[in-house]
Structure formats: structure tokens, C-alpha cells
Amino acid sequence: EAAVTQSPRNKVAVTGGKVTLSCNQTNNHNNMYWYRQDTGHGLRLIHYSYGAGSTEKGDIPDGYKASRPSQENFSLILELATPSQTSVYFCASGGLGQDTQYFGPGTRLLVL
Amino acid sequence: GDSVTQTEGPVTLSEGTSLTVNCSYETKQYPTLFWYVQYPGEGPQLLFKVPKANEKGSNRGFEATYNKEATSFHLQKASVQESDSAVYYCALAIYGGSGNKLIFGTGTLLSVKP
Numbered sequence: 268e269a270a271v272t273q274s275p276r277n278k279v280a281v282t283g284g285k286v287t288l289s290c291n292q293t294n295n296h297n298n299m300y301w302y303r304q305d306t307g308h309g310l311r312l313i314h315y316s317y318g319a320g321s322t323e324k325g326d327i328p329d330g331y332k333a334s335r336p337s338q339e340n341f342s343l344i345l346e347l348a349t350p351s352q353t354s355v356y357f358c359a360s361g362g363l364g365q366d367t368q369y370f371g372p373g374t375r376l377l378v379l
Numbered sequence: 380g381d382s383v384t385q386t387e388g389p390v391t392l393s394e395g396t397s398l399t400v401n402c403s404y405e406t407k408q409y410p411t412l413f414w415y416v417q418y419p420g421e422g423p424q425l426l427f428k429v430p431k432a433n434e435k436g437s438n439r440g441f442e443a444t445y446n447k448e449a450t451s452f453h454l455q456k457a458s459v460q461e462s463d464s465a466v467y468y469c470a471l472a473i474y475g476g477s478g479n480k481l482i483f484g485t486g487t488l489l490s491v492k493p
Contacts, residue, residue: 309485
């Protein structure tokens with residue numbers, strides 16, 4: 268059974284609209300991460316969290332917010348979506364003090 | 380700063396031929412290095428990790444030796460199969476604060492023809 272799930276799997280949004288991407292993990296991991304994947308850039312870290320109630324900025328946080336309301340859930344929020352945010356977004360989890368990360372299946376976002 | 384550089388793709392090979400994907404890294408920390416693989420339509424998954432210099436990691440016929448002097452961690456397989464077609468990412472673990480992060484390379488798309 269999949270331990271990291273993401274919803275929705277596909278999303279079409281309009282420029283200026285609000286988009287929320289959700290991630291749930293059943294690994295009981297403290298750490299969770301949001302990445303975007305673009306050709307030529309690989310996986311780039313947007314936001315991450317070391318536990319419920321905490322969020323940290325990653326390498327490319329501009330235009331994104333994150334929310335970690337519980338151990339299991341981590342959301343990525345685009346308050347004002349732009350076409351440049353069209354991408355595939357991956358969520359991952361990792362155990363406290365552990366460096367291996369476990370990824371979800373991804374969300375494909377198209378901003379028109 | 381911390382960075383990872385790997386072979387630009389895509390790479391196309393015939394079944395039974397050998398593969399090398401180059402990866403080099405830069406960091407002031409003592410690195411732990413990973414290779415992740417991403418099959419079509421899926422998220423990346425761990426192929427293997429190597430936490431110590433001059434040690435070898437391996438899985439599914441793939442292997443890589445972490446060369447501290449050359450700051451390299453090249454992925455190799457002696458005989459690729461069509462099922463190995465995927466994107467391969469080299470990654471470097473960065474430790475600090477309350478936890479850790481991974482820095483990924485740009486990925487190398489491998490296509491294996493039967």
C-alpha cells in the first residue's frame with residue numbers, strides 16, 4: 268500500500284487563481300518535502316517541514332507557501348498561480364535523523 | 380555552495396551494452412551520496428546510497444563507488460535491459476538544523492532499445 272499519496276494527480280488552474288496541492292504519508296515520518304520537477308533542472312526543493320506546525324523555505328520558495336497541520340499531512344499552496352508554475356510536483360517524507368526520502372507519485376499542474 | 384552535476388541526457392543504448400552516468404559533487408560537509416531512479420509515471424525511488432568514501436553501493440545490477448579524492452560517484456551497469464529505461468538522479472545529503480535535505484542533479488534519461 269502506497270505510503271506517500273498526493274492529490275490531485277492532475278490539475279488545471281487559471282492564472283491568478285489559488286491552488287492547493289495535498290500530500291499524505293503513513294510512514295510516521297517527521298520530515299516532509301515539496302519539490303518541483305522541470306526538464307533541465309531536475310528536482311528542486313520548494314519547502315520542507317521537520318514536524319507538525321513547522322515549515323522551512325527550500326531553494327525556490329518564491330510564489331509558494333506550505334502548511335503542515337499534522338504529522339501525516341503537508342500542503343503546498345500557490346496563492347496566485349502563474350504559468351511559470353506549470354510543472355510536476357512531488358512530495359516526499361523522511362524519518363527523523365534519516366537521509367533517505369520516499370516520494371509520492373506526483374501532481375501534474377498546468378496553469379493557463 | 381553544495382551542488383551536484385551529472386551527465387546531461389538523454390542516453391540511448393541497446394540491450395546488453397554497458398552504462399555509465401557521470402556524477403560529481405561539491406560540498407564542505409562529509410557527504411552521503413545516493414542514486415535515485417524514476418520510472419515513467421512514478422515518483423523517484425531510492426536505488427541505493429553510499430554513506431562512506433571509497434565504498435561501493437549496488438542494487439539491481441547497478442553500482443557506484445564514492446571516490447572522495449575525485450568527488451565523483453558514477454553510476455555503472457555492465458549490461459542494461461529494456462526495463463532499465465528510466466530517469467536516474469544523483470543526490471547529495473546536506474545535514475543541518477533539525478534535519479536534512481537532498482540536493483539532486485538534473486537527471487539523466489536512459490532509453491534502452493531491444
